[in-house]
Amino acid sequence: MRNKEAVNKEVMVDEKGLRILEIDPWLEPYKGDLEMRMSRYEGVKKELLGENKSFKDFANGHDYFGFHRTNTGWFYREWAPAADALFLIGDFNDWDRTTHEMTKKENGIWEIFIPGKGTLKHQSRVKVHVVHDGQGKDRVPLYVTRAVQDPETYDFCGQIWKPYRNYKWQDAGFQGDKSKEPIIYEAHIGMAQEKEAIGTYKEFEENILPRIKELGYNTIQFMALMEHPYYGSFGYHVSNFFAASSRFGTPDELKSLVDKAHDMGIRVLMDIVQSHAVKNIYEGINEFDGTDYQFFHSGEKGTHSAWDSKLFNYGKREVIHFLLSNVKYWMEEYHLDGFRFDGVTSMLYHDHGLGTAFDNYAKYFSLNTDVEAVTYLQFANELIKEIKPEALSVAEDMSGMPGMCLPIEDGGIGFDYRLSMGMPDYWFKMLKVNDHDWSMQTLWKELSAGRPGEKRIGYVESHDQALVGDKTLIFSMADKEMYWHMDKESQNMAIDRAVALHKMIRFITISMGTEGYLTFMGNEFGHPEWVDFPREGNGWSYKYCRRQWSISDNPLLRYEDLKHFDGAMVQFMDRKGMMGVAPEQLWLDENRKIIAFRKKDHIFIFNFHPTESYANLEIPIHRDGKYKVVLDTDEEKFGGFNRIAHDIKYEVHPLDMDPNVKGISVYSPSRTAIVLKKL
Numbered sequence: 001m002r003n004k005e006a007v008n009k010e011v012m013v014d015e016k017g018l019r020i021l022e023i024d025p026w027l028e029p030y031k032g033d034l035e036m037r038m039s040r041y042e043g044v045k046k047e048l049l050g051e052n053k054s055f056k057d058f059a060n061g062h063d064y065f066g067f068h069r070t071n072t073g074w075f076y077r078e079w080a081p082a083a084d085a086l087f088l089i090g091d092f093n094d095w096d097r098t099t100h101e102m103t104k105k106e107n108g109i110w111e112i113f114i115p116g117k118g119t120l121k122h123q124s125r126v127k128v129h130v131v132h133d134g135q136g137k138d139r140v141p142l143y144v145t146r147a148v149q150d151p152e153t154y155d156f157c158g159q160i161w162k163p164y165r166n167y168k169w170q171d172a173g174f175q176g177d178k179s180k181e182p183i184i185y186e187a188h189i190g191m192a193q194e195k196e197a198i199g200t201y202k203e204f205e206e207n208i209l210p211r212i213k214e215l216g217y218n219t220i221q222f223m224a225l226m227e228h229p230y231y232g233s234f235g236y237h238v239s240n241f242f243a244a245s246s247r248f249g250t251p252d253e254l255k256s257l258v259d260k261a262h263d264m265g266i267r268v269l270m271d272i273v274q275s276h277a278v279k280n281i282y283e284g285i286n287e288f289d290g291t292d293y294q295f296f297h298s299g300e301k302g303t304h305s306a307w308d309s310k311l312f313n314y315g316k317r318e319v320i321h322f323l324l325s326n327v328k329y330w331m332e333e334y335h336l337d338g339f340r341f342d343g344v345t346s347m348l349y350h351d352h353g354l355g356t357a358f359d360n361y362a363k364y365f366s367l368n369t370d371v372e373a374v375t376y377l378q379f380a381n382e383l384i385k386e387i388k389p390e391a392l393s394v395a396e397d398m399s400g401m402p403g404m405c406l407p408i409e410d411g412g413i414g415f416d417y418r419l420s421m422g423m424p425d426y427w428f429k430m431l432k433v434n435d436h437d438w439s440m441q442t443l444w445k446e447l448s449a450g451r452p453g454e455k456r457i458g459y460v461e462s463h464d465q466a467l468v469g470d471k472t473l474i475f476s477m478a479d480k481e482m483y484w485h486m487d488k489e490s491q492n493m494a495i496d497r498a499v500a501l502h503k504m505i506r507f508i509t510i511s512m513g514t515e516g517y518l519t520f521m522g523n524e525f526g527h528p529e530w531v532d533f534p535r536e537g538n539g540w541s542y543k544y545c546r547r548q549w550s551i552s553d554n555p556l557l558r559y560e561d562l563k564h565f566d567g568a569m570v571q572f573m574d575r576k577g578m579m580g581v582a583p584e585q586l587w588l589d590e591n592r593k594i595i596a597f598r599k600k601d602h603i604f605i606f607n608f609h610p611t612e613s614y615a616n617l618e619i620p621i622h623r624d625g626k627y628k629v630v631l632d633t634d635e636e637k638f639g640g641f642n643r644i645a646h647d648i649k650y651e652v653h654p655l656d657m658d659p660n661v662k663g664i665s666v667y668s669p670s671r672t673a674i675v676l677k678k679l
Contacts, residue, residue: 020034080290163252272341512583
């Protein structure tokens with residue numbers, strides 16, 4: 001490795017690399033910027049790899065740095081270019097800061113060989129004493145694959161993880177069903193249990209995986225897997241990039257969890273955080289070699305003002321190597337099926353998108369754009385596909401950067417999907433509007449709008465909408481009534497409205513045309529409490545840092561009805577291959593609050609009117625046939641009023657509105673969604 005910045009080397013761009021202009025002609029004025037994007041991608045790639053190497057060959061930092069056992073002993077290596085001296089310390093030498101001095105090699109690399117295979121024992125604890133400008137600090141090794149916290153001092157240190165027997169994977173050949181778009185269950189291991197304590201990998205495997213399988217979700221997205229010192233950060237202030245969080249269990253237990261998910265046919269994604277890092281010095285990578293610029297930008301540029309964290313220098317060769325090695329390590333060590341990249345907007349722009357309204361294309365191609373971050377994301381996506389072609393990558397980007405989810409060879413950044421972050425914002429704004437004033441045109445526009453050729457993950461609420469200080473969708477609608485009227489025998493108009501809209505909003509979001517869908521654990525059944533991690537302000541309580549699964553299993557409560565509908569909805573969309581299928585016909589009626597559309601041989605009808613039911617709602621079909629209701633939100637088992645018959649056949653006939661138009665007439669109750677299938 002050379003201690004130098006990766007150069008922005010200009011190379012010629014083939015016209016085929018700008019297919020993005022054919023996909024989105026509105027980008028034509030920014031052709032030069034797109035050419036620069038591809039030129040920089042090719043130039044830096046050549047600088048890093050040379051002529052023949054792949055990113056898979058390049059991203060092997062974890063195989064060289066850190067601790068590695070041989071037949072005769074252990075090698076330990078670090079990259080610390082500005083350090084004056086390094087000393088390995090730990091259980092094995094009684095934490096003596098003088099006995100095991102490391103040797104400085106070329107390019108800022110330090111190395112030590114410790115004779116004897118048993119010198120560093122499984123689960124022994126280690127640190128490295130780093131000296132810079134006469135000052136020494138005990139640090140957690142950069143590439144350590146396990147970090148543990150002392151329960152009394154709360155101090156983190158590295159731990160050797162070399163069990164007598166390596167974990168034996170059982171998922172040989174698992175790829176997931178590549179034909180199925182992702183229906184994602186977003187989950188947090190620690191708060192996934194009902195007990196008022198931190199849950200474990202093993203408990204999730206035994207208690208929660210079967211629930212996810214039963215509901216029909218085909219993908220799990222795990223949050224907070226990367227080690228982080230503060231539990232309440234939701235895992236977003238990462239300290240040890242190669243270590244799975246030890247507060248949830250051991251590496252082998254996480255592997256078993258992934259293995260079991262694969263056995264159930266469920267893909268596993270990880271919420272990977274490479275947009276920033278925790279600023280803590282003793283737990284994390286900040287100032288490891290004594291400088292603030294080893295991994296990050298120096299000074300103010302290297303600090304995120306809103307997140308109080310450190311910002312990577314994506315133009316530095318060694319940083320690219322570290323982060324790409326991180327991607328490869330998680331995929332190969334834990335058999336992950338891809339990632340959701342957190343904080344992509346923050347990476348893309350020098351102002352991190354804070355306060356910027358991305359209301360025209362010029363905002364994406366200005367001096368505010370961090371082109372080094374764009375290039376890094378292209379590299380990361382290329383590496384992911386090299387390792388596992390069927391793997392998925394999802395971008396958390398609220399800016400809507402053009403080309404985010406187009407292939408790199410077409411001028412894109414290479415993600416498979418972007419999170420449609422405007423959808424939950426839209427829904428929560430709608431709840432503040434009187435139901436009679438909901439606009440069907442706006443609803444259609446908000447849920448169907450997207451970049452041409454780019455896939456989206458639609459959702460109503462993720463973990464963001466469940467955090468303390470905010471309210472979940474159902475809590476926004478029902479508020480305190482949830483505490484008194486969620487039993488099935490209770491009569492309450494606020495609860496009836498909340499239950500009906502909870503189902504309709506989710507169903508139209510998943511069915512409108514997005515290619516993927518996501519929900520946060522527990523929200524599928526209308527979890528009554530927000531998420532609040534233990535902190536000083538709540539007496540370090542875990543009361544709101546858990547999921548109350550028992551209420552969704554209680555046959556006397558309406559949470560069970562919502563759970564049953566969510567499972568039916570997910571399985572219907574997945575089984576019928578409806579995900580990502582664009583509507584072929586659309587009918588809107590603003591006055592009657594109706595949205596209807598056809599997908600394949602199914603007709604979806606949504607009646608959002610708060611009070612009006614229509615005995616003979618006419619839907620123009622323009623083709624002969626018979627239809628039958630196959631799913632509706634008003635079924636009694638889904639907490640509805642059972643107003644819709646499933647045994648009636650609706651035959652296409654000339655409509656009263658216009659005898660020259662053929663269609664069907666159906667009963668459409670208020671606040672109800674219906675799906676009819678052509679027989």
